[in-house]
Amino acid sequence: MSYLSTTDFAEDQAFVDRFRRTMRGDLELSWMDVPREEAACRPQNERRGLTFRDLDVGSYGFTEMPERIRQNRSFAPRGAVLPPGLPDLQAEVNRKSEVWAYNIEGYYEEAMTRQWNATTDIPWDELQRTELPEEIGKAYAQLLTFLTEVEMIATDVPAKWMGSLNADFFEVKNFIATQAMDEARHTEIFRKRALSTGYGLMRASAHNEFNLKFLRDADTFAEASLALHLQAEGMVLTLFRFSEYISPTEGDKKLFRLVMQDEARHVGYGMQHLKWVLDHFPERRALIHDHLDEAENFVFGGGYATEVVEPFIILSGKGLKKEQIAEGVRITNAFQLKQIEEYFERLAKCGLPERRERSRLWKLVDMNREAIGNLAPAPGLQA
């Protein structure tokens, strides 16, 4: 109990007297006539319901919110009258450009309507009737172990920052609350699937965990978002799509479609946040590159570790025979190339096209291109 009230209310005579008068029916009602902006928001699209965008009016809205939040240092909801004496909560993030994203309100509404349930939305009985060959089952269980590990930190990071944002950024706080729920559900579903394969959880990855620690320990929200939403989740989104591609059953395909939906939404926030940062806080560009330099180093170490890559090779080659491994290597190479290409595409779209030249991930791309053989990358990436 580190925070103590400066008043002992039970001993404060003025407070006690006022309470007694109120309970005798002597109401003060000063709050009722406080000067304020009246609002009667209505849904712009009745089929969609009343959204945060519909509430974007005057001092209640986000459009008129200043870049620096100097006035509200408390829990007061944006637009409420701030009486004297509110506590200064010392939020760590008080600058809009450090958290804001174009369409943040839309991502939140989408997240709320697209929630799903890992317990009831997956045909578990059908999955349990499907017996996987041992090498496929073990490789799949190892992939699920890796993903469970990843998604746990993806839950912790938004949850860690939620209370550090100024209360005026509630659309962002609400969005990252949905993200924490999404990632918790991913941890749940990957654990459940691992424990339903017959093989259980396999081996944790030290290399991967160094990367996860880097994500968790970012110095600022902007760095955390850049590394988590855009770089890590962007690559995990491609990984989920690839996992759907190599999934052994229809039930597993559905599982990966559901998780990829959430992941793509987080990536969307990450992209629109980086765009916002570069548009409104351009002096951050150098810091962004510095942070990505280190993030990419961790990606190479974590994402390309033996216990991460080998399951992909076995799952995509559909076994451990020599020709199956060769096919698995070819397909996994194509996946890795696609993953990196999509990462650079997203950064370029956000306003960071020079990242392609600066990044050391190109070495990996060159290695993959040499090894890729005849499997063509997705035509959409060729432009």
Place this chain on the structure above:
Amino acid sequence: MPLRFPSLAFFEALQREMRTERERFARLGFFDTTFGIRVLPEGAGAAAEFVLAFEVFDCVRVAEGLAGVETDFIAEGSFSAWREMLDNIHALGAADAAHSFNTLTHFGERLSLRYEDPDRHDKAYRFAESIQEFFDLSSRLAFDYLDGTRPPASREPLRRTAT
């Protein structure tokens, strides 16, 4: 006149099927994307092109042609690739592991996604389950192909949901 793939009538029939399943799509959540379908001919000739616009829980627009239409992405493939997907869905009630929309488009081997903007391209994944279930509704349609052949008759449908 029988329903034919590819045709505007085919996609309008899918739109009607989706409207009969409003509750199912509402449960999947907001579905806000506009994408194109391009069916390339096996030989010479023009591609068949359609635009599908989704908003909230509904397919709000189906139209022929992509010229001048702004889309998030275009799903493109040969007639035989589309036919393979539709045959599979028709036979099984839903796409099997080898014929889900993501699997067919992932490396662009059978179908591919064309796009300009990676953020808008990602809508194919933000709404992946809604898109899959939309295509799976084609299992209910009685239709034939340009050459007059039909998709295989329905076998026992796949069950993808737990409830």
